[in-house]
Each structure stands twice: as structure tokens, then as C-alpha cells.
Amino acid sequence: MAFQPCGWLLWKVTLLFSLFVVGEGKYKGFRKLSQGEDISRRALPEEQWFTQKLDHFNGADSREWKQRYFVNEAFYKPGGPVFLMIGGEGPASPAWMQYGTWLTYAEKVGALCLMLEHRFYGKSHPTVDLSTDNLRFLSSRQALADLAHFRVVMSETRGLTNRKWVAFGGSYPGSLAAWFRLKYPHLVHASVATSAPVYATVNFPEYLEVVWRSLASENAECPLLVKKASDTLMERLKDPKTYDNITKDFNLCSKLQIQTEMDSAYFLETLAGNFMDVVQYNEDNRGFEGVMGTNITIKGLCGLMGDTSLGEPYNRYAAVSRLMMETFSLKCLDASFNNYVRDMTNTSWDGPAAGGGRQWVYQTCTEFGFYQSTDSPNQPFTGFPLVYHVKQCADFYNVSSGQLAEAVAQTNEYYAGYDIRSTRIVFPNGAIDPWHALGITKDITPDLPAVFIKGTAHCANMYPARSEDLPQLVLARDHIYLLLQQWLKQ
Structure with missing residues (x-):
């Protein structure tokens, strides 16, 4: 994995996709890597x-x-x-x-x-x-x-x-x-x-507000379509009868299980991450250091979200997820919060989160916060509020919300x-x-x-x-x- 020296602050998406080989995009706006990027x-x-x-x-x-x-x-x-x-x-x-x-x-x-x-x-x-x-x-x-x-x-x-x-x-x-x-x-x-x-700030909903504006800079309808899709998915998660269809729609590795609000938030954040990652690194030149997925752009995602032949916005949202999996050669999407907790609490240098995930989240819990929550009406996603992020600090490192707030204040x-x-x-x-x-x-x-x-x-x-x-x-x-x-x- 090659993430430096421009850090990987959107670490969850990077952790999921960084090891896989990039494919060629279907929609306009998915550019190929240029000749000069071969190291x-x-x-x-x-x-x-x-x-x-x-x-x-x-x-x-x-x-x-x-x-x-x-x-x-x-x-x-x-x-x-x-x-x-x-x-x-x-x-x-x-x-x-x-x-x-x-x-x-x-x-x-x-x-x-x-x-x-x-x-x-x-x-x-x-x-x-x-x-x-x-x-x-x-x-x-x-x-x-x-x-x-x-x-x-x-x-x-x-x-x-x-x-x-x-x-x-x-x-x-x-x-x-x-x-x-x-x-x-x-x-x-x-x-x-x-x-x-x-x-430093504990709650950082402004991140997703910029995502809205960046999507809108390509197409004013794009973030509205994303929000409609995310809201639709959030509603369907309230009914266990929809879980089989959702599992199929998003090609999950195992049947969707929503037993707690943390399960729901993790799934919704994982899917939102598809857009967050592309916006953060839109049309950059990271390919020279071996980073994959740089061919996917805001233009491409918004083109996919605007494709009415795919059906309602929910279906297009699922199509974005499948495209990302295809791009990174993932056979299925692991949306299990329990698996994520298992990986993040593995303290071995050989653990699945030892590439930086466990370390960086520790730094956010003890210094910076930076939690990209949906606690704002001016952003396109639903369902992963600040409390979801803060609880992970307690679960992974025994850092309370009060300790987190004090640590962030000390940093500033x-x-x-x-x-x-x-x-x-x-x-x-x-x-x-x-x-x-x-x-x-x-x-x-x-x-x-x-x-x-x-x-x-x-x-x-x-x-x-x-x-x-x-x-x-x-x-x-x-x-x-x-x-x-x-x-x-x-």
C-alpha cells in the first residue's frame, strides 16, 4: 500500500479498497492512467x-x-x-x-x-x-x-x-x-x-457538506439523487423483510444483519464512502505511486447516478457500489460491523488494520476527532451520526466522549x-x-x-x-x- 506523503484521512475506504487492481470504467469521466505514471x-x-x-x-x-x-x-x-x-x-x-x-x-x-x-x-x-x-x-x-x-x-x-x-x-x-x-x-x-x-474538531459534518457542493459542481441534480437513494436505503433498513434484497442489490458477503444502530451506521457509511473517496481525490495523479482507483471521478459517479435506465436512484446507488467492487476486483462487499470491530481490535502487526487503520483511529480518538458525521441537513447522506463515531473510541481504546473532547481541545x-x-x-x-x-x-x-x-x-x-x-x-x-x-x- 502506498499512501504517503499525502495522508489517507478517509481511511475506511482506503483500508477496504487499497489492495486491489483497478479496472477500466464504463462511464464517461472514468479516465485511464496516463503513460507517465508507471513507476x-x-x-x-x-x-x-x-x-x-x-x-x-x-x-x-x-x-x-x-x-x-x-x-x-x-x-x-x-x-x-x-x-x-x-x-x-x-x-x-x-x-x-x-x-x-x-x-x-x-x-x-x-x-x-x-x-x-x-x-x-x-x-x-x-x-x-x-x-x-x-x-x-x-x-x-x-x-x-x-x-x-x-x-x-x-x-x-x-x-x-x-x-x-x-x-x-x-x-x-x-x-x-x-x-x-x-x-x-x-x-x-x-x-x-x-x-x-x-x-481539530470532534464533529466534522462540514466534510460531507463539501462533498455535496463538489458533486453539485458537476451536476446540480447529482447530490439530490444521492440523498434520495441514501434516504430510501435508510427506510428499507427499518424492515427486516428487505434484508435479502439489499444483500443481493449490494452484493454483500453475508446476509445483512441489522441488530444495532452501529450495524446500520457502518453499512451506510461504507456505501457513502464510495462518494467521499472519489470527491476527496477527484482527478488527481496518485497513480504514479501505485494507488488504484484513480480512474473514477466525480463526473463518472454523477453520470451513473443520472442514468435513468438503471431505475430509481436507489438502484443507481447500488450500481455505484458494484462498480467500485468491480474496479477493485472485490467479489463481495463486507458490510459487517462485527467484522470491522474484530479487525480494528486486532493488536498484531500482522492484523488486517495494522496498515494504518487501528493507529489512525487511535489518533482521532486521542488528538483530532475529525469525524465525518451526517449531523447536518446540507449533505447527501443519512445514518452515521457523531455518536456512532465516538462510541468506537470507547469500544476500541476505552476513550470516553469526555476524554475525546478534552484531547481535541488540548490539540487546538x-x-x-x-x-x-x-x-x-x-x-x-x-x-x-x-x-x-x-x-x-x-x-x-x-x-x-x-x-x-x-x-x-x-x-x-x-x-x-x-x-x-x-x-x-x-x-x-x-x-x-x-x-x-x-x-x-x-
Whole structure:
């Protein structure tokens, strides 16, 4: 799986679909991957290992572990800066050491490029398992301290003490890039914080509100059709006599069983995730790092939802689900909440959620919230309210709703939320990306500029350039480079 350095905040959909092979879409708007996205033609860098502290905030704890990192020296010129790509909530992909906009910048300024994998993700295993007791060492603060220690030691061992370091990251790693500059200004000279949700919030219904607007930007009827389908499904879930038909309609792996509101919410959220994932990453260029499903777009989904030959909107909604399964070569859809609980409470590094699901949900329960609930009338889905998300914190990690609320408040108190006071941080965001609702979309100061890119989705400016890129995306990349040029002279 390759999710970095633009994090996989929509983790449930990624967890379900990421391992499967993409097929070709039937409807207009399902684009094929372009020729330039094949990474097999380039030799990827070897993984390297850095001795890291387990607990940076307890001097009496001397335990250490090995953290994975990658190096690209191809563009480095003596005296040049150091670019540090920050890993996030999934395995670090070495493809980013060969492709990406940051390397275009690196070539122009002669930068040495490093990428550090986030603790508890990928192959960076600080503890023997993922027990809740061990996960107490997983936090953004520990991750920032990892970055700081890595920066200090690498500067000493590689003779880079007087070099200017620039941090890069997208999504959660984008937040880390901003916070690294904020909390360790003596170690990092500037940061590019792409699609960074810097404000923590327990309830995040605005995510689905942006999904509505993004679908409507393609076709005003599209989100209305999705809402009608979701409402119809919600009504049918109230009658057990419909379960056999629903099982068949959505090609479920086992007969639908709705015994609790959690069962219903999980099923409804799983289906909504088909749209959430496509909107978040609409028409991006993730294919270069091996991510599948990038050929499915908002245009394609809305075309399917508008296909009257399929019958009522409910049928079209089911057709979307079947298309996603076909695309990822899934024989059936596992919509069992009990199976999900089983996977998420497996604490082994070999467990089905060890790729990042169990770890990231822990971070949401202990730092960020970010729960994409249906607690808003201005969004197209039904049936997975905040209480459904919060209960998982208690079930998986014994974190109460009160503890969650306090943890989120502490996060904003520590990092300042939207009220960041620093210099030399640029905040690119895409207007289609739902995460921009928790990001910086307007300049804070001239030295804390925002780059708001209309028509683009999550982390779009980070991916390799293509001929079909929107003009505003091309201009955004150029603007960010000009800022870096200016800041590196300071």
C-alpha cells in the first residue's frame, strides 16, 4: 500500500479498497492512467534506518527503535538546502523519492531530499504490537520530536549543520509540516503544508457538506439523487423483510444483519464512502505511486447516478457500489460491523488494520476527532451520526466522549488551530477537497500565505505535473516555488 506523503484521512475506504487492481470504467469521466505514471521504470531508493527514541518526553526512558527513511541525493549541490518529506498515517512510499512536485523544486535549488516514515506506520514499529497501552507513544507531538531528533542527528552526521531545511507534507503530514515550523523554528526554515487540517474538531459534518457542493459542481441534480437513494436505503433498513434484497442489490458477503444502530451506521457509511473517496481525490495523479482507483471521478459517479435506465436512484446507488467492487476486483462487499470491530481490535502487526487503520483511529480518538458525521441537513447522506463515531473510541481504546473532547481541545490549545503565529509556511488547498474546511484558505500574514486552488482536490499540487492539469494548478505550483525561492534567500 502506498499512501504517503499525502495522508489517507478517509481511511475506511482506503483500508477496504487499497489492495486491489483497478479496472477500466464504463462511464464517461472514468479516465485511464496516463503513460507517465508507471513507476516501474525507475529504480526506487533503498530503505534506511534511523535510531529513534521511544519517548522523547521522558528522560528516564532510554528505550530506542528503528525508524525507516529514504534519501535522494540526485539533485544535491554543496551548500544547497535540505528538503524533508514528512510521512503520515500509512506506509511511506519510496515512489515519492522519484516523482512529485517537491523534486522539481529540489532540482531547481540543488536540494538534498529526505523522507521520514511516521512512527507506528509502515515498517516503523516502535513497540512489539499495537495494544492500546503501546499506542500511548503514538501522537503528533512524538512524531514532531522524531522529526526534530532526525534533523539534528542527520545534520551532524552528513555535515548539514548550516543548511536550510524545508518541510513538506500533505494532509495530516501537511499539518505536521506546519507544526514542525511552528514548534521547532530553529530547526526548520520553511514549510509547505498542503491540504493540512490544522483545526481539530470532534464533529466534522462540514466534510460531507463539501462533498455535496463538489458533486453539485458537476451536476446540480447529482447530490439530490444521492440523498434520495441514501434516504430510501435508510427506510428499507427499518424492515427486516428487505434484508435479502439489499444483500443481493449490494452484493454483500453475508446476509445483512441489522441488530444495532452501529450495524446500520457502518453499512451506510461504507456505501457513502464510495462518494467521499472519489470527491476527496477527484482527478488527481496518485497513480504514479501505485494507488488504484484513480480512474473514477466525480463526473463518472454523477453520470451513473443520472442514468435513468438503471431505475430509481436507489438502484443507481447500488450500481455505484458494484462498480467500485468491480474496479477493485472485490467479489463481495463486507458490510459487517462485527467484522470491522474484530479487525480494528486486532493488536498484531500482522492484523488486517495494522496498515494504518487501528493507529489512525487511535489518533482521532486521542488528538483530532475529525469525524465525518451526517449531523447536518446540507449533505447527501443519512445514518452515521457523531455518536456512532465516538462510541468506537470507547469500544476500541476505552476513550470516553469526555476524554475525546478534552484531547481535541488540548490539540487546538497546543497548535493554535487556525490562529497560527509563525513565518514562512505556505498552505495550499484544493476547493473540491472536503478537508479544506479545516485548513487555511486565506492569507494569515504575507509570511503565512494560503494558495486556494479552484477545481482541484486533496494534495493536487504535490503530484507530478501532467499536460491535462488545470491552469490554476500549474500557477499554484509555480507560486509555491517562487515563495520557496524567496524564503531560501532569507
